Amino acid sequence: MDVTDRDGEVVYRYKSVTGVYDYEYRDSDGKTVRFRRAEKRVATFSSSLRRKQAIELTRQYDKADVTLSGDREKLEHDLKLAGYNLLVTSELDMKEREIYDVYHRLWNIERTFRMMKTQLAARPAYASTDDSIRGHFLTCYTAVVLLRLLEKKLFDDAFTAEEIIEYIRKAYVVKLGENDY
Numbered sequence: 001m002d003v004t005d006r007d008g009e010v011v012y013r014y015k016s017v018t019g020v021y022d023y024e025y026r027d028s029d030g031k032t033v034r035f036r037r038a039e040k041r042v043a044t045f046s047s048s049l050r051r052k053q054a055i056e057l058t059r060q061y062d063k064a065d066v067t068l069s070g071d072r073e074k075l076e077h078d079l080k081l082a083g084y085n086l087l088v089t090s091e092l093d094m095k096e097r098e099i100y101d102v103y104h105r106l107w108n109i110e111r112t113f114r115m116m117k118t119q120l121a122a123r124p125a126y127a128s129t130d131d132s133i134r135g136h137f138l139t140c141y142t143a144v145v146l147l148r149l150l151e152k153k154l155f156d157d158a159f160t161a162e163e164i165i166e167y168i169r170k171a172y173v174v175k176l177g178e179n180d181y
Helices: 047-063 069-081 096-118 130-154 161-170
Strands: 002-004 010-026 032-045 084-089
Touching (some): 084 096
Antiparallel strands (some): 002 010, 032 084
16 A cells, blocks of 8 residues: 655555464573464555665665675665565554554654764753753753754755764864855
C-alpha cells in the first residue's frame, strides 16, 4: 500500500501481516523458555530513508577505511536493506498508518533526546539553583526547536540536525572590510 503526500508523491510503502508467532529464550538458569505471541508486523519502505541511510552507511564504511572484500560485501548487503523497517506491535486492531505514525513520533523523540545529550551537552547540567537549571534546559530546548526548523523547513531533511551542528561548529566569520564579512 502506498502512502502519498499532498502532491501525490509516495512518502512510504507498507505491507502488514497479523499472526501468532513462536519465541524462545534462555532464562538465567539456562532453561529454554518458549511462548507464543499474537502480533502485527508492518514492513515499511521509504526512498527518502533509503537515501539517508545509504549516505550514512557509505560514510561509516569509508571512515572505517574498509578494504577487505568481506566488508565490501557487507556494505553492499546493508545498502540493499537501506530504507526498510519492520515494526512489530501487539496492537492487532491498530491501522498500519497509525502504527507507522506512532513509531515515527517515538523515533523522533528518541533522536531528539540523544541529540540533546550528545550534541548539545544537556547532561550533565552544572547548575545548582532552580533558575539556572531551568535556564540551561530552556536553552537546550530552544536549540532543538531551531535545529528542527533548519532541518525540516530550510534544508527539507537533506541534512540531519547532527550534520547542521557540525557545520555550525566549523563555521567562522571573516571581516573583509568595513561592513563586509
